[in-house]
Amino acid sequence: MRFPGHGHRHPEDVVIAPLNLAAHVDEALAVQAIAFGLGADEVAVRRQIVLRHMTYPGANAFGATTQGRLVGFVYGMPNNRAHWWSTVVEPYLRTGGHDAWLDDSFVITELHVHPHFQNRGLGRSLITTITDATAEPRSILSAIDTDSPARGLYRSLGYEDLARQVLFPSAPKPYAVMGAPLPLRRR
Numbered sequence: 775m776r777f778p779g780h781g782h783r784h785p786e787d788v789v790i791a792p793l794n795l796a797a798h799v800d801e802a803l804a805v806q807a808i809a810f811g812l813g814a815d816e817v818a819v820r821r822q823i824v825l826r827h828m829t830y831p832g833a834n835a836f837g838a839t840t841q842g843r844l845v846g847f848v849y850g851m852p853n854n855r856a857h858w859w860s861t862v863v864e865p866y867l868r869t870g871g872h873d874a875w876l877d878d879s880f881v882i883t884e885l886h887v888h889p890h891f892q893n894r895g896l897g898r899s900l901i902t903t904i905t906d907a908t909a910e911p912r913s914i915l916s917a918i919d920t921d922s923p924a925r926g927l928y929r930s931l932g933y934e935d936l937a938r939q940v941l942f943p944s945a946p947k948p949y950a951v952m953g954a955p956l957p958l959r960r961r
């Protein structure tokens with residue numbers, strides 16, 4: 775076990791805790807920009823989206839912080855079929871008979887860990903912590919449809935592919951939509 779005795783503590787005193795994302799949106803987007811690769815124009819667009827998302831019912835966020843510095847975050851919300859993300863993925867899920875996953879499901883909207891702090895279990899802790907805090911019986915998300923660390927992490931937590939090659943308007947790469955029962959699988 776990597777972190778004996780401290781489920782929510784990590785090496786170098788990184789702590790996983792609830793995050794007031796609206797108050798820390800610029801720090802969070804700085805992490806996302808370096809982890810995922812966002813330009814200044816994309817950060818400005820995401821900023822408005824994040825602030826709107828945090829007003830939605832059940833929206834929640836957790837951060838990984840060390841010495842007052844945010845080094846990772848996750849946020850999400852109960853799915854709403856009227857939300858933009860849901861309307862994009864719905865036809866793809868329907869084709870495979872999976873569109874019931876859009877009901878009673880907690881959406882992981884973003885999960886990012888600063889590259890210097892990756893591969894130490896922070897991403898796993900963030901996503902299991904936020905899904906443990908929700909009442910929904912399952913979780914869905916989208917990830918770029920490639921063999922990335924993110925896809926490997928999600929599969930190890932029990933997420934399975936519900937649709938592949940999903941195209942979001944303006945996104946250059948296709949995404950996979952994945953779903954998992956909650957609570958997420960532990961090793």
Ligand SMILES: CC(C)(COP(=O)(O)OP(=O)(O)OC[C@H]1O[C@@H](n2cnc3c(N)ncnc32)[C@H](O)[C@@H]1OP(=O)(O)O)[C@@H](O)C(=O)NCCC(=O)NCCS
Pocket residue numbers: 809810885886887888891892893894895896897898899916917918922923924926927930
């Ligand atoms: C995805 C991400 C958040 C994972 O965070 P992390 O803190 O590095 O993840 P963890 O240390 O908890 O890793 C958990 C699992 O991820 C996978 N993983 C992590 N880094 C990996 C790497 N470099 N190569 C292959 N698999 C890797 C492994 O399956 C790992 O399992 P393990 O615990 O058995 O080793 C992080 O890689 C990241 O921010 N990536 C860039 C942004 C991104 O793609 N976000 C997701 C958008 S959908």
